[in-house]
Amino acid sequence: MWVVYRKKERSIIGLTPNCDIDLDKETALRETVEGSRDAGDLKEYDAFQVTDTKLASQYMRAFPGKLVIAGTASHPKLSIRDPEISSLYITTDATNKHPVDGIPEIPADGASSVLLTIQKMDVRARPQTGAEDNDQLYFRIDHGIVRNASGKEAIRGIKLRRGKASIRLFSDTVKRVATLQIISADPNLQDSMIRIEFV
Numbered sequence: 001m002w003v004v005y006r007k008k009e010r011s012i013i014g015l016t017p018n019c020d021i022d023l024d025k026e027t028a029l030r031e032t033v034e035g036s037r038d039a040g041d042l043k044e045y046d047a048f049q050v051t052d053t054k055l056a057s058q059y060m061r062a063f064p065g066k067l068v069i070a071g072t073a074s075h076p077k078l079s080i081r082d083p084e085i086s087s088l089y090i091t092t093d094a095t096n097k098h099p100v101d102g103i104p105e106i107p108a109d110g111a112s113s114v115l116l117t118i119q120k121m122d123v124r125a126r127p128q129t130g131a132e133d134n135d136q137l138y139f140r141i142d143h144g145i146v147r148n149a150s151g152k153e154a155i156r157g158i159k160l161r162r163g164k165a166s167i168r169l170f171s172d173t174v175k176r177v178a179t180l181q182i183i184s185a186d187p188n189l190q191d192s193m194i195r196i197e198f199v
Helices: 025-034 053-062
Strands: 002-006 011-015 045-049 067-071 076-080 087-092 104-106 113-121 136-141 145-148 157-159 164-170 176-184 192-198
Touching: 002 025, 011 025, 011 067, 025 045, 053 076, 087 176, 087 192, 104 113, 113 192, 136 145, 136 164, 157 164
Parallel strands: 104 192
Antiparallel strands: 002 011, 002 045, 067 076, 087 113, 113 164, 136 157, 136 176, 145 164, 176 192
8 A cells, every 4th residue: 555645744645545466656646646636746745655454454444534644754654643623712802791701792783893813722722823724714693793804894704824813793783692603614623602792
């Protein structure tokens, strides 16, 4: 079995079948890269062979979610790891908060707004600010209107830039609590929710 990966990111793009007769390296590289999305130049990829059939079977079961490349660039090896789970931390610029539960409050006048800042965090509560932390997020809200940070455009989602983004939530003219849910298609990025009270 050949493991084909993108050299720069060390990300696995595919595995060849685990069988008695393996393809040669160049054929495995070419066929796997050509069959992938956004393939790019063949020079961006490399491959290494796993000859132990029992290990190859384990790796195939772990791919793609738990299989990662470990080792050095000159001696890559495979490791099976549980995926890192990230979460979204939301802060507001609201100056008023409910005295009992601390829910941020804004006037229920249809014009007031609160700026919400979204930060992607790892399991150790460290901000994730890498070039790969540009997740697409989507919103579900039961009251009020979500707009971009400037407040000019209504939006249904936003893309993080290096793990961070800001949006603005505008109130309704009815006094009530609005719930904003922020979701991602990535199963390793947990959904988040915040409540804002229109008073």
